[in-house]
Amino acid sequence: MNRALLEVEGLHHWFGGLHVIDGVDLSCPEGVVKAVIGPNGAGKSTLFHLIGGALRPRTGSIRVGGKETAGLPSHRMARLGVARTFQSSRLFPGMSVLDNVLVGLHVRGRSGFLADALLPSSARSEERALRARALEALERLGIAELAQADAAGLPFGRQRIVEIARALAPKPRLLLLDEPACGLNNSETADLAERIRAIRAGGVTVLLVEHDMSLVMEVADQIAVLHYGRKIADGTPREIQADPDVISVYLGAADA
Amino acid sequence: MDPVQVLQYILSGITSGAVYAVVGIGFDIVYSATGIINFAQGDFLMLGGMIAVSLAPHMPLSLAVFCAVAATGCVGVLLHVVFIRWLRSPAVLRLIILTIGLSILLREAALHVWDEKVRALPFFSGDETSSLAVLGARVSPQVLWVLAVAALIVAGLGLFFRLTLTGKAMRACASNASAARLCGVDASALVTLSFFLSAALGALAGCAVSPITQTSYDMGTPLAVKGFTCAVLGGLGSPTAAVAAGLLVGLVESFSVSVLPLAFKDVASLCILLAILVLRPQGLFAGGSRSLKGGNR
Amino acid sequence: MRALPPGLRRYAALAGLCAAVVLVQVLLSALHAEQYLVQLTMAAWYSLVAVGLCLLMGHTGQVSMGHGGFLAIGGYASAVLTTLAIPAAGASGTALLLRSLGILAARQDPATGADALAVAPWAAFPCALLLAAAVAFLVGIPVLRLKGHYLAMATLAFGFIVSRLLLGLKFCGEADGISGIPAFRLFAGLAVSGKKALRVPNYYEAWAVVALACFLSVNLMGSRTGRALRAIHGDEEAAAAMGIDTARAKLSVFVLSAVLSALGGVGIAHFGGGIGPGEAAVLKSVRYVALVAAGGMGSLWGTLAVSSVLTFLSLRGVFGLYDDAVFGAILVAAMLFAPEGVPRALAGGARRAASLPRGRGRPA
Secondary structure, three states: HHHHHHHEEEEEEOOOOOOEEEEEEEEEEOOOOOOOOOOOOHHHHHHHHHHOOOOOOEEEEEEEEEEOOOOHHHHHHHHHEEOOOOOOOOOOOOOOOHHHHHHHHHHEEEEEHHHHOOOOOHHHHHHHHHHHHHHHHHHHOOOOOHOOOEEOOOOOHHHHHHHHHHOOOOOOOOOEOOOOOOOOHHHHHHHHHHHHHHHHOOOOOOEEEEEEEEEHHHHHHEEEEEEEEEEEEEOHHHHHHOOOOHHHOOOOOOOO | HHHHHHHHHHHHHHHHHHHHHHHHHHHHHHHHOOOOEEEEHHHHHHHHHHHHHHHHHHOOOOHHHHHHHHHHHHHHHHHHHHOOOOOOOOHHHHHHHHHHHHHHHHHHHHHHHOOOEEOOOOOOOOOOOOOEEEEOOEOHHHHHHHHHHHHHHHHHHHHHHHHHHHHHHHHHHHHOOOHHHHOOOOOOHHHHHHHHHHHHHHHHHHHHHHHHEHHHHHHHOHHHHHHHHHHOOOOOOOOHHHHHHHHHHHHHHHHHHHHHOOOHHHHHHHHHHHHHHHHHHOOOOOOOOOOOOOOOO | OOOHHHHHHOOOHHHHHHHHHHHHHHHHHHHHOOOOHHHHHHHHHHHHHHHHHHHHHHHHOOOOOOOOOHHHHHHHHHHHHHHOOEOOOOOOOOHHEEEEHOOOEEEEOOOOOOOEEEEEEHHHHHHHHHHHHHHHHHHHHHHHHHHHHHHHHHHHOOOOOOOOHHOOHHOHHHHHHHHHHOEEEEOOOOOOOHHHHHHHHHHHHHHHHHHHHHHHEEEEEHHHHHHHHHHHHHHHHHHHHOOOOOHHHHHHHHHHHHHHHHHHHHHHHHHHHHHHHHHOOOHHHHHHHHHHHOOOOOHHHHHHHHHHHHHHHOOOOOHHHHHHHHHHHHHHHHHHHHOOHHHHHHHHHHHHHHHHOOOOOOOO
């Protein structure tokens, strides 16, 4: 088994009186696609927000590559090689696809505020390099022709792919996919499964939250099941399918 | 400070606080119905006072006040129907700037209709020399009128929202506009009504306070800022909380005169606003309930 | 335009601005109408606020209703320092040392006629900018965490506080403000002053500063930082997830825009020879917002065009008593009909008008 890239230990989080994450332990080995599933309200999105840095956990530890990251804000997480997509594709409005991906590459640039205001030339060679990387990221996903398109005007399925390109552009270690199949039809979902396999082949570890069981069963190497903020099962897809606790929780939802 | 002076400060603070509370309530009515913060809210008080002052020589005072309230209410309706209603899901920034522009237009219109001279309504009862003795301090009966009007507004709104069908429909729209519409509620008409209410009630308060603080064409903006302080302090959604917040702001402002030069009286309440916005934008009393959409995260 | 390498293309508009500035001066001098240069110079100094606000509001999406306060802080700081009346007779050793270094300059105490010392304008200048930057930094840290209506109100309150302080503090001249501000001597005989003979140089000085501000803005907007700012405007949470330190970026733009406004304030103070508390008034601050809104939020050149024209007209008194009303109306009209800005709306209208008669419209 590979060493764990992501380790979550004893994680607790509550909002007011609601204990949303109730002692979750999770580990995601490097180079693996791990899915987190569970009924609505199980705490999957909250878990993502906690790992991604949008929320600070009340107690518990989150380690990425051995380094403690619980409580670090999102922008620091990005610098540590953690990228994420959002449930409702959140591309930047008013910007082209290429510009969106360039923002994704923000962490790979170094020019500061003052330098950008005063010295266009020094920023420019870095800018050329970033542009090249952005186009390359689009090519890798097969959407290079969309570079100048208005990102927010694209059909939803394409927006999803752009968002993934944006997240992958800085070559992260860990990719958090938040319900990537949400709003996609069957053929788009099959396409997505292909892409996720390709991402794994590229050496990126993937953690995804998903409701679409067919996608999960297709791509996941490991599945963790959450229920009311607790992890009730963790194993290979076959193990999960046979797990009596999971079956009782889902009541036959295994054929989505 | 001797007790009588303290009492004077308290009474003065309560009076202005009651007015700020009414402005805050006006903000809340419109915000609940539409999600819009109407920066022109303070100008409704100014309009009410000015119109009443113009009408007062020609008719009994109560009729003048009534007409002023009705007329200002119509201005509120006009504001909504002409400028706001037909915008399709506008950005927050756009609405903010729009209502600020409308506030300026109202203010400038008032300047040109009534010029920059300060005006005042006649006292509702007695005149400027009459005073009542309250625990050793002397207070004008108009202060009691202001407090009575504020109390009437709060109580009246409470009954309206709780007991009348229209009131309940407005609260429904505030919670969930699409569900309300599915039940047959005409959301657009209710929004117009909310503008009417906030304008009319503001005008009423403006008339009540006019004999004491006078009415001038530019009193709207400072009132709007202080009223907004009350709305935020009280946690949007509760008229009673707005009143409590208003009293707090009014008292702080009033007592600040004893430590700061008079010129800086406004600075005290403004600093409260900044402090609240930064530290606890969901309000002191509401217990973390509603805060503005697009507010502090 | 296409012949230019892409890096230089973005400066084409800047070159256009410089050309226009020169053209206008040559024209006015030829027509013996140089008095108009005075208002155009002032319009330039005021436009610095609009340029800064364009970066802050248009680009980064942070509304500020109190930027007049920063112009006032800059102008007043310079004014107060350069009109000090430290008695020259019996001055302390430190004062004499500073006098010899040129940091303190000699002037006449207007009240007594005696020789006095005040801070030299070139030394007061960095103090004014630093003060504005410091205030912006301190105010910005808590306030920029707010969004939407909260941010608008907080900045409005800030502007209000500055305005009230200036009206109430004795050393700021209370309602009368500060007058008798000396000329700001630069180099080679140039100075920022209201002297009639220096009208043309002053015009160029002011517009040179504006051109510099535009240069900085154009660089910033086309850079990685500019992209990050636009991302913050589009979706702050997503921007943070991309690794952008949103709090720091917003604060940086806020401070930059405050310094630009303060710079405008220094210019106004020395050019006009006086400054008053009205510069921090709410209506003034709202005007700048109106200019940026009508110019097209993120459009630097649109904002500059609208700002120069309207400020010039306002200063010439063209709007008369309806001055504030005009800006209020502009705000309302811009928000209702041209949220993308008047220049762009006009250009769009012209394009549509030009394509109408050909009848080549594609079927719906």
